[in-house]
Amino acid sequence: MQTHILGYPRIGSNRELKKACEQYWSGKTSLQELLETGRNICQQNWKTQQEAGIDLIPCNDFSYYDQVLDMTLTVGAIPKRYNEVMLKTSNSELDLYFAMARGYQKDDLDITAMEMTKWFDTNYHYIVPEFYKNQEFKLFSSKIVNEFVGAKQAGINAKPVIIGLVSYLLLGKEKEEGFDKLDLAPKLLPVYIEILQELQTQGAEWIQFDEPFLALDLSEKAKETYQFIYNEIRKKFPKLKFIVTTYFEGLKDNLSLANILPLDALHIDLVRCEEQLDDVLNTLPKNRILSLGVVDGRNIWKNDFEKSLQLIKKVTDKLGSEKTFIASSCSLLHSPCDLDLEISLDTDIKQWLSFAKQKLTEVSLLKELSENTSDENILNAYEENKKAIANRKSSALIHHNDVKLRVDSINETDSRRKNSFLIRKEAQEKVLNLPLFPTTTIGSFPQTKEVRSWRAQFKKGILSSEDYKYLLKEETQKTIQWQEKIGLDVLVHGEYERNDMVEYFGEQLAGVTFTKKGWVQSYGSRCVKPPIIYGDVHRPHPMTVYWSQYAQSLTDKWVKGMLTGPVTILQWSFVRDDQPRSITCQQIALAIRDEVRDLENAGIRIIQIDEPAIREGLPLRKSGWNDYLKWAIEAFKISSCGVNDATQIHTHMCYSEFNDIIQSIAEMDADVITIECSRSQMELLNAFADFKYPNEIGPGVYDIHSPRVPSKEEMVELLQKAQKVIPASRLWVNPDCGLKTRHWDETEKALIAMVSASKEASLSY
Ligand code: GLN
Ligand code: ZN
Secondary structure, eight states: OEEEOSOOOOSOTTOHHHHHHHHHHTTSSOHHHHHHHHHHHHHHHHHHHHHHTOSBOEESOOOSSOHHHHHHHHTTOOOGGGHHHHHHTTTOHHHHHHHHHHOEEETTEEEOOOOEEEOTTSSOEEEOOEEOTTOOOOOOOOHHHHHHHHHHHTTOOOEEEEEOHHHHHHHSEEOSSSOOGGGGHHHHHHHHHHHHHHHHHTTOOEEEEEOGGGGSOOOHHHHHHHHHHHHHHHHHOSSSEEEEEOOSSOOGGGHHHHHHSOOSEEEEETTTOTTHHHHHHHHOOTTOEEEEEEEOSSSOBOOOHHHHHHHHHHHHHHHOGGGEEEEESSOGGGSOSOGGGOOSSOHHHHTTBOOHHHHHHHHHHHHHHHTTOOOHHHHHHHHHHHHHHHHHHHOTTTOOHHHHHHHHTOOGGGGSOSSOHHHHHHHHHHHHOOOSSOBOOOSBOOOOHHHHHHHHHHHHTSSOHHHHHHHHHHHHHHHHHHHHHHTOSEEOOBOTTOSSTTHHHHTTSEEEEOOSSOOEEEETTEEEOOOEEEEEEEOSSOSSHHHHHHHHHTOSSEEEEEEEOHHHHHHTSEEOSSSOHHHHHHHHHHHHHHHHHHHHHTTOOEEEEEOTTTGGGSOSSGGGHHHHHHHHHHHHHHHHTTSOTTSEEEEEEOSOOOGGGHHHHHHHOOSEEEEOOGGGTTTTHHHHHHHTOOSEEEEBOSOTTSSOOOOHHHHHHHHHHHHHHSOGGGBOBBOSSOOTTSOHHHHHHHHHHHHHHHHHHHHTO
16 A cells, blocks of 8 residues: 655745745846745655655646646747747746746737636636647656656655646647647657656656546547557556546546556545545456545545545455555645644644645555554544544534524525516616616725735734724725715725635634635735635624725715625635535525625615626536536525615626526526626627626626726727627626726726716717
8 A cells, every 4th residue: 555645735834935936036036046945845845745654755746836837838838929038038947937927028028928727626727728720849848857856866756747648738728720639639749758758767667647637528539539648658658657646526427438548546536526436446447556535635624534444445445455545635736734833723623624734644644544553653643533523523613503593494585586676676776876877896996005004014913903994994985085076876985994805704704714824826926825614604793884884974875885705705715524515605695694684774775795706616517517506596695685676786706708607697686797898808798698688787898907097988889899789778887806906096097987988878878
């Protein structure tokens, strides 16, 4: 029996890599210093794994930005627009690499970055490979071999982690018409072979090919490509040992395909899909090793040893322990680094948790325990594990009967407005009295340096709660007055009191806690610290009423209340695994429902519930979509449907292709939805038009992700385009998303132009 993990976090326990990269980018440190930091992190990670007793230690799981971009550079799939950058950066591969990741604006060049998108259903973002019709590949970077050699010098015969060829192609995007990316496989194969050749020469024994697509819905062509590629690779390397890893889903209908690939080992994710184990065991080819992903790489809960040992025993009974590997379910990239650094976490909660470093020990202990050790320390560790698991199951911190009873008594009327949209619209028109093409914004206004520094000072205790509140009130007041002055119709308070749209609510909800250093890489040097939902969620007190009511008291115009929806709070947190996600979501939904009602009682007549993450929660396989959409949409409706007809509910979504889920968006039955639209020149609106979306829509008329100020004319043009597909009486005018990352000067100019665009559109209507 051997232990391994699929990859380890590379940001460093104190975000050393983030800091080193950002300093290098800003010109404060040298390339040598950055490389030194990178090397130290690799060494440290290897050492940590060695000490924890991991047998097959990965290499090439390190990356200065993203592992997919590493592969793109390795196989020389460098888009032509970087040719000139290549000349400028000719003596540093890493500078070219960063230019591809972040764009290049120097030496009279202005070259855009490569596109970035989410890594499956995680919050990690990868750089999307670009493929062209006459795409050529050649071995460009020797990063993989270098890391292997680096590990060898540290005394480790490491297992290089390489994105499998088929998954690499499937992760990319055709940038021209007239070809299929999978057709590039034969051209890419020689580069993979060259890499493997070099690794073999250097003494590599095991190679890990990550093939997450093998656990997703596959086309026939993709299945054929899998067979072709792995047969070719095997022919060339009869002695290298190949482990193909799958994760985030089960093999399901692709199991027979996985079984005919000529592999030495297959890795399956038993956290996400335990059901697949019996089928896999019953059909596994003779002599193949099965790697059991039992330690959750995506979440932060301590492994339940008793349960894992049962699974492991089932496998060893059938295959023998020499044919069994024990592993993390996926790369530990998605876990925070080290629980030991959390010195102020509640000690009860802390004993239920395990971060990347602790997960290494779990993997090792599971091996020892399944080999019937008599080592006292290990047996003690088992007892402690049982105690922690039992403690969590029965803890008073987690279980709140009132919350459970309330969830049980949710009935159909809770997720239905009292009347249909048309009746509500009439009631709302009477109260709200808004013009044609009403103007509004998505919620946040610029979070200036001052606002951030007040919060930092308040958190450190330098600024008193009263002083902090006073400053925020002043800022809110200025913002309200300014919005009135430029003639916006529906105002917002500006969200100055919020650090982040999920964290703000998480901090106030019971059943949710926070770490100090639980950072996880989101993209490049950006890390996030997701809240931990550990128990039954409820709302001890109103969370936003104070600020909305204060803002409303300053003006005769309507101020829109601003909330984050239950699905988005769930999606951007570490979620408890002891009950279905749908139930946790219902609990959050009830808390938001109470907040919505309190806002209504406080006189707020327009309430926006943001759900930007609804689409990213879609299961990876289509077969899971209906179930998810059913409970996700219901949760939104539980949160939004407790109000009177005359109260107008808004929602907001961004980063989305809406086509797939337009039916569900319509079922959400928000009176108004604002969406990100401008970068696609209103094309995203077509999904709504084609579907004959019945309620009101505010398609974003300008892109808030860039400092560029849009002209009135271009926004008028976009509005005209929108009117062609959506009746004018149902259109709103707003930016694409919140303005918190923008500066005031850009914001002022852009919104003034937006208001006059709305006026002009309504004059010429
Ligand atoms: N109300 C939030 C804001 O304006 C919405 C942010 C988002 O959609 N990501 O910042
Ligand atoms: Zn948004």
